Amino acid sequence: MDDLLAELRTWLSDALPKWKAKWNGDTSWDALCDWQRMMAEGKWATASWPVEYGGRGLGTMDVLAIEDVVAASGAPQIPGMIGLKNVAPTLMKFGNDEQRKSVVRIGSTDEVWCQGFSEPGAGSDLANVRASGRLEGDEFVINGQKVWTSNGMHASHMQLLARTNPDAPKHKGISAITLSMKTPGVEVRPIKQINGGAEFAEVFFTDVRVPVANLLGPLHEGWMVTMTTLGHERAGVAVFAGRLEQRIRGLIEDVAKGDTRISPVVADELAEMYVEARVLGAMARQMLNKIAQGGTPSSEQSVIKMVWSELSQRVDTVVMGLAGVEGVTGDNHAAALGYLSARSATIAAGTSDIVKNIIGDRVLGLPRD
Ligand SMILES: Cc1cc2nc3c(=O)[nH]c(=O)nc-3n(C[C@H](O)[C@H](O)[C@H](O)COP(=O)(O)OP(=O)(O)OC[C@H]3O[C@@H](n4cnc5c(N)ncnc54)[C@H](O)[C@@H]3O)c2cc1C
Secondary structure: OOOOOOHHHHHHHHHHHHHHHHHOOOHHHHHHHHHHHHHHHHHOOOOOOOHHOOOOOOHHHHHHHHHHHHOOOOOOOOOHHHHHHHHHHHHHHOOOOOHHHHHHHOOOOOOOOEEEEOOEEOOHHHHHHOEEEEEOOOOOEEEEEEEEEEEOOOOOOEEEEEEEEOOOOOOOEEEEEEEEOOOOEEEEEOOOOOOOOOOOEEEEEEEEEHHHHHEEEOOHHHHHHHHHHHHHHHHHHHHHHHHHHHHHHHHHHHOOOOOOOOOOHHHHHHHHHHHHHHHHHHHHHHHHHHHHOOOOOOOOHHHHHHHHHHHHHHHHHHHHHHHHHOOOOOOOHHHHHHHHHHHHHHOOOOHHHHHHHHHHHOOOOOOOO
């Protein structure tokens, strides 16, 4: 692994300054896509993908080490994570020849994919989806609404979950369907968030017709396909857990450098959070090892998700406290934005309530009534 990381550091020392010089502080969507394109050309963004898709065929632990080095270099976050990490592996597993052609284009950002799963009334209870995909001849006719579609405004394509058999039991009558966001009848409306951004969209479908060849996986088996996609999303939480440890360590280093804003009480809290983050990081690595050996993460993923999301909110609360009034009202209100953005951590990829239900049920074996 040492050789691999040395190659990465050499590549970053060349590529990152070139990207920064080209975009001169611009962190717009286009600038970030350009960075992802460079990362994919270097086979770093796609390191986990098989070689035939432009990857390096590396295992989870190698990929985690790569992501740590990239994060430590100060490189920006690549924008097409949903496509790269969640959709592309699903297309590789379930896609037909045509659908699998999208994988390489996801790496280069020629295609940006979003996940159209949640709906009003189908979030935690995802199997409740009501968007319909009626099979009519050799086409699906899609009607309904999706919500909280991350990157919906930028996306060129969607992995959609639609009800294709209204008469079957909840989990049995839904299918995964791929579609271009330019298909007539698709309307995307941005949702403004409390942090001022609009990273989500509502997506409306009115008599949207797509060929039956856009079915992803078997008909009416969309639940299984979507659980594969969400399995990749949930494994990604382990990566965030590792990042949190790095972030708290950074704050502790500020204490060591004599940052006078940090009182003994805050220093104590940082130390406590660091210990928790270390334990969390160890659990996350253990889980990734299990996945690398072909195992399926289950209950441990829920514990990692719960602790990571709640701990990351505590960290952002401390950071905002340290920034003081200036951090909320000043030109540089990054601390306040971080605090507000962190609210979503306990909702995305399973709310804390749902995660606690799973822990109570599957880990602790608590009675249901
Ligand atoms: C940052 C972020 C990105 C997202 N990206 C996407 C995306 O790209 N695509 C997509 O399809 N969706 C996306 N989502 C949506 C996300 O999957 C849902 O928000 C999540 O599943 C919760 O569903 P909901 O918002 O409908 O809340 P609800 O399910 O309506 O829940 C409302 C409240 O009730 C509680 N609750 C619900 N059921 C139970 C229960 N059985 N027991 C106890 N409490 C319960 C919940 O914990 C919550 O507090 C994203 C969300 C966030 C925050």
